[in-house]
Structure formats: structure tokens, C-alpha cells
Amino acid sequence: MNFKKAFGLTVSTLALSLLVLGNANAKSFTVKCKSTATRSKISVDDTGLNRAQYRALVTSGGVTVPSKNLKLPVAGEVEFDFDSNTADVNAGATRVAPTFIKNKRVVGTVQRRNSNGTFSTVSSMSATCQ
Numbered sequence: 001m002n003f004k005k006a007f008g009l010t011v012s013t014l015a016l017s018l019l020v021l022g023n024a025n026a027k028s029f030t031v032k033c034k035s036t037a038t039r040s041k042i043s044v045d046d047t048g049l050n051r052a053q054y055r056a057l058v059t060s061g062g063v064t065v066p067s068k069n070l071k072l073p074v075a076g077e078v079e080f081d082f083d084s085n086t087a088d089v090n091a092g093a094t095r096v097a098p099t100f101i102k103n104k105r106v107v108g109t110v111q112r113r114n115s116n117g118t119f120s121t122v123s124s125m126s127a128t129c130q
Contacts, residue, residue: 026047027047027048028047029123031107031126033101033106035129038098040096041082041083042081044058044108045077045080047076049110052072052112054070054071054111055067055110060106061102063100066094078110080094082094084098084100104128105127106127107126108125
């Protein structure tokens, strides 16, 4: 391989790597949920976050449940699970009632803890559950 081709390949590889790394901190927010007669399951994921403490809130039918723990982002991302299944709760999910999800609709919110202990919303969206 000649120098010109090798140099071109190296520059192309570097440019692609920077593009991928740049997108690693891109902002993305998702709320996913599943509702059956005997189970409510919700996942709230947010990316592109600064280093701070975050919590999630889920709301359905006028009832709001906060995540049981505050989380620090890992690589700019926090993930929160809410579930009525005991095994998932034992694995770290925040417990919600099996009938928590009303009309197959959930609003998921991520809030940042401010230095004075209050919270401010950084992301929020509504989702229709499966």
C-alpha cells in the first residue's frame, strides 16, 4: 500500500471515529411501557446528560411515582425501570402497582437534582403502551 492510500485510509478512519464518538453524547430520550391485566412495566432512558444526580418520574391516570434512587449518568446516560413484577423490583426496578398504567398511557420525566436540593425537568414525554 502506498503512503497516499495509507494516509487517506487513516484520515477516513479518524473522521468516522470522531463522528461515532460525537454521536455517543447526542441527546436521546425514550419512554417504553407494557401493560397487561396483571403487570405494569415502564422504562425511562435519557442520554446526553451532564454529570449530576437524576431521578425519573412516571405518571399515569393522575398518579405519579418517583424512582426509588437518584442516579449518576454513565457515559452520559441514565436508565430507570419501573415494574410490578417482584423479580424485576428485586433486580433494582422501582415498584409500581400491577394496574398502575391507565388507558395504556404513561408520561415519563427525567429531572436533575439542583445544588439546592430542588429538581428541574430535563426531559419529558408521553408514551402509548403495548
